[in-house]
Amino acid sequence: MAILKLHGGKQATCTRRVATVLHELQVPFELIEVDVANGAHKSPEYLKIQPFGQIPYIDDDGFLLYETRAICRYIAAKYPKYGLIPTEPKANALFEQAASVELTNFDPSASKAGLQLWIRKMGYPFPTDDKIIADNLETLEKKLDAYEAILSKQRYLAGETITLADIFHLPYGVFVTYAGSESDSVMNRASRPNVARWYKELISRPSWLAYLDGVTTTTAY
Amino acid sequence: MVLKFYASQFVAAGNGIVALALAEKQAAFEFVPIDMAAKEHKTEEYIAMNPFAQVPAINDDGFAMYESRAICRYLDERFAGQGATLVPKGMEERAVVEQAISVESMAFAPPLAKVVMELVFKVRRGLAPDRALADEGMKEISNILDVYEVILAKHRYLAGDDFTLADLVHYAYAPMLAENGVDIMTVKERPNVARWWNELMSRPTWIKLKAEGMKSTV
Numbered sequence: 001m002a003i004l005k006l007h008g009g010k011q012a013t014c015t016r017r018v019a020t021v022l023h024e025l026q027v028p029f030e031l032i033e034v035d036v037a038n039g040a041h042k043s044p045e046y047l048k049i050q051p052f053g054q055i056p057y058i059d060d061d062g063f064l065l066y067e068t069r070a071i072c073r074y075i076a077a078k079y080p081k082y083g084l085i086p087t088e089p090k091a092n093a094l095f096e097q098a099a100s101v102e103l104t105n106f107d108p109s110a111s112k113a114g115l116q117l118w119i120r121k122m123g124y125p126f127p128t129d130d131k132i133i134a135d136n137l138e139t140l141e142k143k144l145d146a147y148e149a150i151l152s153k154q155r156y157l158a159g160e161t162i163t164l165a166d167i168f169h170l171p172y173g174v175f176v177t178y179a180g181s182e183s184d185s186v187m188n189r190a191s192r193p194n195v196a197r198w199y200k201e202l203i204s205r206p207s208w209l210a211y212l213d214g215v216t217t218t219t220a221y
Numbered sequence: 222m223v224l225k226f227y228a229s230q231f232v233a234a235g236n237g238i239v240a241l242a243l244a245e246k247q248a249a250f251e252f253v254p255i256d257m258a259a260k261e262h263k264t265e266e267y268i269a270m271n272p273f274a275q276v277p278a279i280n281d282d283g284f285a286m287y288e289s290r291a292i293c294r295y296l297d298e299r300f301a302g303q304g305a306t307l308v309p310k311g312m313e314e315r316a317v318v319e320q321a322i323s324v325e326s327m328a329f330a331p332p333l334a335k336v337v338m339e340l341v342f343k344v345r346r347g348l349a350p351d352r353a354l355a356d357e358g359m360k361e362i363s364n365i366l367d368v369y370e371v372i373l374a375k376h377r378y379l380a381g382d383d384f385t386l387a388d389l390v391h392y393a394y395a396p397m398l399a400e401n402g403v404d405i406m407t408v409k410e411r412p413n414v415a416r417w418w419n420e421l422m423s424r425p426t427w428i429k430l431k432a433e434g435m436k437s438t439v
Contacts, residue, residue: 051368051371051372052324052328052365052368063313063316065316065317065320066320067319067320067323067324067327068323069319069323070316070319070320070322070323071316073316073319074312074313074315074316074319077312077315077316078312089295089298089299090284092294092295092298093284093286093291093294093295093298094286096288096290096291096294096295097286097287097288097291097292098291099291100288100289100290100291101273101288103290103326104288104290104326105273108331143273146272146273146274149272150272
């Protein structure tokens with residue numbers, strides 16, 4: 001059986017999200033870099049596989065799939081022993097609730113502010129906007145107050161064990177902290193000790209630490 | 222105790238898709254209206270049910286949850302074996318449904334929100350729409366629908382030949398467009414999208430829900 005192929009970018013945000021989950025699930029994979037700088041993701045051949053012209057996508061022994069969260073869910077379902085998607089109906093529903101919270105209450109503002117802060121940190125030649133960053137961080141602060149209420153009652157977003165819903169907060173959960181310092185940022189405020197606890201746990205995970213310098217082909221764990 | 226469905230009266234947004242999912246699953250429920258104009262979603266009692274102070278929420282005999290997409294998935298499991306199957310069980314079929322659901326959240330919903338804000342909500346409130354923002358949103362929606370056209374040439378619905386949650390999530394805001402004179406979903410230049418959208422708008426559960434509104438089954 002062929003090794004799973006992750007078509008994406010070494011430093012690309014969504015590619016990193018998928019790699020983090022592959023690492024959590026100890027799945028060997030080969031990173032195949034897509035030449036985004038030269039428009040490879042918009043070629044007719046590429047569009048046949050990913051019609052929206054985006055990275056990443058996976059090729060799992062011939063099964064092609066795109067959309068980061070769909071990819072992560074597929075892999076988690078394939079390797080259920082890690083429990084990243086609980087199967088018991090109520091636990092599963094609470095996981096879905098938390099996954100939807102990430103999607104609708106975290107990602108919109110975190111990805112907008114996070115992407116720009118990441119561009120600045122990496123020194124990429126793309127325009128950024130102070131107001132977009134500030135406005136979205138402000139929205140995020142309010143959302144994280146609700147997170148504080150949730151995380152004051154349980155260790156992770158869906159209950160006492162980590163699930164994909166927590167891991168989906170990477171990498172943007174890290175990028176938004178670039179607007180602050182290590183001791184004080186939107187994810188790590190004295191006023192939200194439970195969010196800070198949860199955040200620090202996430203960024204201490206080997207799956208996050210493994211690709212700090214970017215995603216690389218991983219054949220052994 | 223019968224399932225309690227906390228939502229606003231309007232058959233749209235998260236409220237609309239959960240109401241439709243309840244109908245698709247032929248589920249019995251009690252509708253508990255939350256009056257957002259009266260800020261009932263901001264009361265301490267409601268925030269205890271949903272810390273994000275958003276609608277809808279459900280309470281299924283003591284099991285409480287929020288987030289409309291999550292609720293739809295739970296209903297599919299809870300009422301498995303009745304009504305439509307919203308998410309298939311096979312691993313690869315399921316992954317393709319997840320792929321399409323993700324496209325809706327990440328690519329379709331954001332520009333749609335822009336257009337609905339400008340051309341529906343603002344107009345209803347007698348405010349002047351920002352034409353530039355509306356045009357920008359329309360262009361983005363059109364680009365996404367061009368890809369949907371390619372996808373829908375291959376099968377009847379977004380994730381295959383059966384109606385799934387991937388199609389259902391599109392009922393949240395897009396129906397408002399035609400209701401407010403914006404026909405982007407049925408333009409003749411995209412015949413497959415038009416076919417698919419017309420099927421969605423003619424679905425009996427949707428027609429009944431729009432005609433009768435939010436109401437308890439019991």
